[in-house]
Amino acid sequence: MSPVPAPSDLPVELRTEALESILVEKGLVDPAVLDKFIKTYAEDVGPLNGAKVVAKAWTDPEYKARLLADGTAAIAAMGFKGPQGECIVVVENTPTLHHLVVCTLCSCYPWPVLGLPPGWYKDPAYRARAVREPRALLAEFGLELGSEVEIRVFDSSSEVRYMVLPERPAGTEGLSEEELVPLVTREAMTGVAKAKAP
């Protein structure tokens, strides 16, 4: 095994451009293919997918039961699958049980439903503290949980990916599935927040 690249004072933007230029010159990479990947993950695959799954689960008890029993299949049934979604387990928050998801070893995240991980999820402070002082961490996110709430933290160390099914907010009884979607944030589906109030 060769050593890793020597530390370099070259700016990362320039190194990226250099690597792409070499790979394109060799005919190994088509810049248009890179553009397509970037567009897919910048615009198409994001937390809106997960929000649709949650809103459906809130309004359709039969779907919710399927989602909790086999998240991968129930999510695929809505058309969401792909890399980092080989096995998705959905865990339900209740008034007495709160789930929080982290990946301490890298930043594993359920891409098909939430998109690429946001900065805070990749922050060393989040990776380090979620498994050690989740209550203090959540308070910094503005989520104060009472002592009656059990906290369960999932460290995504295998290829299993976790998505939180947040509690349906009070006062949303009259809202349709479509009207509920905007209340579901990626923070709520990772467990650092509750779903938004209407």
Added chain:
Amino acid sequence: MDGIHDMGGMQGWGKVHYDPDEPAFKAPWEGRAFAISLLSMNRLTGCNLDAMRHALERLTPLEYLKNGYYGRWLLLSETLLTDSGVIAEGAVDARARTLRGESVTEPPDPVLNKPDYTATGPGSLRQVDDPPRFKVGEQVRAKDMHPAGHTRLPRYVRGRIGRVERIQPSALLPDTNAHFLGENAQHCYQVAFDSKDLWGADAEPFVLRVDLFDHYLEPAP
């Protein structure tokens, strides 16, 4: 390996930087590095996701942290492409200097050296015919092991006793797959640890659940 990547429980990082409105890629190069990495991991080098994660772990702590998440993705791509002989060592540095107007001789193309490895199926899930060694509800201990290579057994659970909560789908073992030493398909268990067993009597009360491969576990004494 016991590297910078294994951050669970480390102290001293301060508060989480939270920006609810950040875009997927904060600068164009992050998107380029991301897309190049997806191709470098597999199609260009014949490597796999576990080798990719191990390439991250092989960065020095300073390199790992210096340019953030996509900065290390760029470096892992360089590592995998260099390891497999797709690009020469020093080629990226040389090209970067050329791009900024320096007169640099670029290194000659190396000999291709892709790993002798073919996945036995898509993704990482694999069928295992033997029944799981541990049952739901059983107490298990995470081994106190410190391999020099790749592992997905976080340091903070090593040596600690937990309880099997769920049998996860069986999958290939990252520890050997990352080094092209075989897939070693095996059972995987969701194991629960009490926070006080991880961090001492003064720890916040909570339960930690983590998915651990059979290879990482032994019966609780």
